[in-house]
Amino acid sequence: MQHILLIGAGSMATVHAFSYLSLSKIKLVGIVDPNSEKAEPLAQMTGVPAFVTLEEALDKLEQVDIVDVCVPTFLHKEYVLKAALHGKHVICEKPLAGNLADAQEMIDFCNYRKVKLFVAHVVRFFPEYEKVKAHLDSGSIGQVGVVRMSRVGKMPAGHQDWYSNPDLSGGVVMDLSIHDIDFLRWCFGDVERVYAKGLRGREWNTKQLDYGLVTLRFRNGVIAHVEGSWAHEEFVTTFEFAGSEGIVDYDSSKDKPLDLKRRESSEAGGGVFVPLSTVEPNPYARELQHFIECIETGADPRVTAEDGFKAVEVVLAALQSMDSGQPVTLGERE
Amino acid sequence: MKIGIISVAHMHAVGYMYVLQGMPNVDIVGIADEDRSRAEPWAKQFNLPLYSSYQELLEQELDAVIVTSENAKHHEHVIAAARAGKHVLCEKPLSTNLEDAQEMIDVCERSGVYLGTAFPVRFSTPVAAAKKAIESGQIGEILAIKGTNHGFIPEGWFTDPALSGGGAVMDHTVHLADLMRWFMETEVKKVYAEYDSRFSDNPIDDCGIVTLEFENGAFATIDCSWSRTKAYPTWGDVTMEIIGTEGILHVDAFGQKINVYSDKVGVKWDPWGDNMDEGLLRNFLDHIGQGKPPLVTGVDGLRATEAALAAYRSFEEKRTVVLR
Known part of the structure; x- marks a missing residue:
């Protein structure tokens, strides 16, 4: 216990x-x-x-x-x-x-x-993401060429508005896109080069809005595009993995096992949107159970502390690229 | 109005001929193609004379020509048409280098003919409606645009850089670069791209992400990849997610479709939308008839080509190219 x-x-x-x-x-x-x-x-x-x-x-x-x-x-x-x-x-x-x-x-x-x-990094425990990873591992779509990941929604209203303060939250790429960046690292290994544009530091990066478009070049050659948004109304995640022999895609706004719409629009704001899954146990429980099993058995976890470090490293390279306007090669960061 | 077709190298020529033949007061005078074997079936189908040289076609009585040759030959064909006093609608990309594009524009101007670039997507009804929504301020000021222009890997000269000037980046950056310039009425300022050849054994670029920054401060990405597999049900792809200060606008130029799941024809998206080629040709012919330039000019073609060429240069140099 x-x-x-x-x-x-x-x-x-x-x-x-x-x-x-x-x-x-x-x-x-x-x-x-x-x-x-x-x-x-x-x-x-x-x-x-x-x-x-x-x-x-x-x-x-x-x-x-x-x-x-x-x-x-x-x-x-x-x-x-x-x-x-x-x-x-x-x-x-x-x-x-x-x-x-x-x-x-x-x-x-x-x-x-x-x-x-x-x-x-709970996305590694969401079944739709586990499933696409299985497709990549089985080679069903051939050599992967270009990957598109997207995670959009409202800026969450956290404790003392910490999400809206880039110094505290790091902005939308650090807080939200990091999910997709970590998942891509799980699929493709280390990142070679990063190019990014965002509202960071721009006039409109106010309390209401943040938006980032990040291009990642992996060492294995895969090109990935990651959209992160706190400028959308509805929380939606999508992905598309295009390979030489197939495409796998997913869109949470279309592939909905459960959809509840109340007649009156609910209040704006609220806490961070937590995408719930209809699977049992839910991905958060599966993640926590996995970690606890690793403690008990001594097994290596699916996501290591080093993975956590490297995800932050890629995000910081993206932020550096936004600031400098130039591509950033990992390992050559300031 | 009498129209000549220079080359059927680009298959859009066929789509244009279908539209032109259905238009009142429009006659297709003939097709010119140095490769008779590829043009003959179409000359027969449309019941048109076939000329082995474009010079011969240009000697006919013509108001305008449509140039649908290989990208690298646009320059020669447009200039010849202009010097013969014919208005020209040129397939995109306008040229494979900026010097050619500028000369094409200059010669047309000096010859007193109009030069149009064939960017038909401006005439897609969803795209035109998006332009109106933006103009009326529905989404406020545009901050960013996420664009895709996916396609299948083309065959033939498209994958020969000597004739095409480039692969997916050249072929597919220009459509969205044009739409973004048009939507925001601003010019591309900075360009960076990551691209590669990952979908075929052909050494030409077949996939990539191009990032643009505009003079108005907005930024955008374009996924220009020839990444659609044979099994993918698409019939075309131009999408934009437009992030504005007051809202978000999603445009899918090929979203006018029904989904078909057939044991006989497989899984297909079957389009019901308007024919954007018709809008393109109607605008070109109406405008030259009224003595004014078409909506999409040679300069528009040059600007879009400039962005695609900068994308190549940025990746070769691994740094952002600043255009202006």
């Missing part, structure tokens, strides 16, 4: 909390959030105590094996380091960190403390 302490009480933390409740041999034991008004309702719904600090939780709880960090990106490092210091394994939401120095420090310290560090 693994005992989980959840850090955060926002949208992602809520999804993780209920995922834990649905899994066997896993026990959610507490929720930490400096804002007790946020932590209390989630704690009550899940039937566990709420705490204001990690230290208080570790002090009062009988057993904690894993700390699951679901707070805004700029707070990841603080909680990951604290958890590792106390000898707890760590699950950390993506992106691992907003810069590479922090990401490296987190990885190094977890290694030093001999605790596992998992980065929650």
Whole structure:
């Protein structure tokens, strides 16, 4: 039985909390959030105590094996380091960190403390994405030439509007496109070169809008185009993998196993949109269960801390390209 | 109005002839093609005289010619037509280098004839409606455009750089570069591209992503890949996701279709939309008849070609090409 302490009480933390409740041999034991008004309702719904600090939780709880960090990106490092210091394994939401120095420090310290560090790149656990990966692996579409990935929606209204502050969230490419960038790395390995354009630093990159178009050139030759948007009304993900012998595509706005439309349009804003799947267990639960199995068996996880680092590295190369207006070759970053 | 066709190297010639034959007061005078074997079936089908040299065709009484030869021959054919005093509608891309394009424009001007570039997608009804929606301010100021112009790998001279001037980047960047310039009434400022040959053994570029930045500050990408497989049900592809300050506009120029799942003909998208070639030809002929330039001019053809050529240069040099 693994005992989980959840850090955060926002949208992602809520999804993780209920995922834990649905899994066997896993026990959610507490929720930490400096804002007790946020932590209390989630704690009550899940039937566990709420705490204001990690230290208080570790002090009062009988057993904690894993700390699951679901707070805004700029707070990841603080909680990951604290958890590792106390000898707890760590699950950390993506992106691992907003810069590479922090990401490296987190990885190094977890290694030093001999605790596992998992980065929650959940797209690798969404069945539609697993399925296209299986097609690539089986060679059913031949040599892959060009890949198009898209993830669009509204800018989420997070804690103190942290998503809209590029210094805190990194913007739409760091927060949203990183899902697709990580998935592409899983499929094709390391990235050679990045070119990107975005609203970053432009007049219209205000609280309401962010948009980025990133072109990735992988070392294996694949060309990928990644659209990330906080300028759309509806959350939609699409992909198209075009190969020499076939095409695989998916569009969440068209391939809908379940579609609910309420007669009155619901309120704007809200937390980060969490795409739910009709599969059981849901991809978040499958991801968390996988991480916990890795702790118990010592197996290598599907997504490593190094993968988490490299996804951030590619995003930062994209942001550098947006700033400089030039392609950025990885390994030659400033 | 009397029209001559110079070359059927580009299969669009056939589509144009179908449209022209259905138009009142339009006569196709003949086809000129140095390769009689490829032109003969069409001359027979449309019941037209076939000339082995374009000079011979240009000696006939003509108001205008349509140049649908190999890209590298546009220059020679357009200039000859202009010097013979015929208005010219030239297939895209206008030329394979900028010097040729500029000379074509200059000679047409000096000869007192109009030069049009065949960008039929401007006449697609969804695209024309998008232009109107943008002009009326529906989506505010345009910030970014995500475009695709996918296709099948063409055969013959299209994959011979000496005749085509380039592969997918040359063939498919120009349509969307033209539409984006037209929608925003701005010029391409910066270009970068990643491209490769990944869909066939032919060494010509068959796929790529071209990134553009415009003088108005907007940015865009164009997926110009010949990436459609035989099994893909497409009959064409031009899409744009246009991100504006007040909204988002999605255009699918080939979205006017029904889906067919047939044991006999397979899975197909069967189009019901308007024929964009008809709009292109009608505009060209109406305008030259009224003594004014067509909607899509030689300069438009040059600007789009300029973007495609910059795409090649950017990837060779691995840096952004600044055009202006």
